[in-house]
Amino acid sequence: MSDVVLQIDGRAVNAKKGMTLLEAARSAAISIPTLCYHEKLEPYGGCRLCTVEAEARGSTKLVAACLYPAEQGLMVRTRSKKVDKIRKLILELLLAHAPLSEELRRLAGEYGADRNRFEKEPSFCILCGLCERYCAEVKGKNAVGLINSGARREICFIPEIASKDCTGCKECFPLCPTSYLQAAFVLVDGLMFHQ
Ligand code: SF4
Numbered sequence: 001m002s003d004v005v006l007q008i009d010g011r012a013v014n015a016k017k018g019m020t021l022l023e024a025a026r027s028a029a030i031s032i033p034t035l036c037y038h039e040k041l042e043p044y045g046g047c048r049l050c051t052v053e054a055e056a057r058g059s060t061k062l063v064a065a066c067l068y069p070a071e072q073g074l075m076v077r078t079r080s081k082k083v084d085k086i087r088k089l090i091l092e093l094l095l096a097h098a099p100l101s102e103e104l105r106r107l108a109g110e111y112g113a114d115r116n117r118f119e120k121e122p123s124f125c126i127l128c129g130l131c132e133r134y135c136a137e138v139k140g141k142n143a144v145g146l147i148n149s150g151a152r153r154e155i156c157f158i159p160e161i162a163s164k165d166c167t168g169c170k171e172c173f174p175l176c177p178t179s180y181l182q183a184a185f186v187l188v189d190g191l192m193f194h195q
C-alpha cells in the first residue's frame with residue numbers, strides 16, 4: 001500500500017492508498033460528521049451528512065467523504081458555506097422524522113439547523129441502516145431487516161432470529177442515532193418473545 005498526500009482544510013495529510021477521505025481526515029484528527037458510517041462496516045453512503053468539497057485540477061465537487069477515495073494532490077474542505085448548507089438541510093429533514101434524537105439535536109445546534117423547518121412526520125428511524133448492517137456484517141445474524149420500500153421503508157426485528165439471538169447481544173443498540181431501535185425491540189420483545 002503506497003502513501004498519498006492530500007490537503008484537508010489546508011493541512012497536508014498522509015493517507016494510505018485505498019483509504020477514504022473520512023478515514024484520512026480522522027487519521028489526522030480532523031472531524032467530519034457521520035450518521036450511517038461505522039468503521040467495522042462496508043461503506044454505505046446513505047445519509048450524506050459527511051459531504052465535503054473535493055477539488056482536483058481546478059474543478060470542485062461535493063462528495064461523500066465516507067465513500068470517496070483519498071487521492072494524491074486532492075484539496076478537501078470539510079467546512080464551507082456549501083457544505084454547511086447541505087448538512088443543515090439534511091439535519092432539518094431528518095429532524096422531521098426523529099425530532100427527539102439527541103444526536104440530531106446536537107448536530108442541529110452545530111450547523112444552525114431549524115428543528116421545526118419541516119412538518120413533523122415522526123417515524124423515529126432515519127434509515128441509517130447501522131443496525132441492520134451491523135447485525136449482518138459483524139454478527140452474521142440478520143436479526144434486523146429493512147422492509148417495504150419508499151416512504152414505507154422501516155426496520156424490523158425478524159422474530160425467529162431475534163428471539164434467539166438478540167437478548168444476549170444488543171450490540172447494535174448504542175449505534176442507533178435515534179433510539180428507535182431500542183423502542184422497536186421492546187415492542188417486539190413484549191409481543192413475540194413472551195407469549
Ligand atoms: S433503527 Fe436506528 S440504527 Fe436502525 S436504521 Fe433506524 S435509525 Fe438507524
Ligand code: FES
Binds near residue numbers: 034037046
Ligand atoms: S456517513 Fe457518509 S453518507 Fe452517511
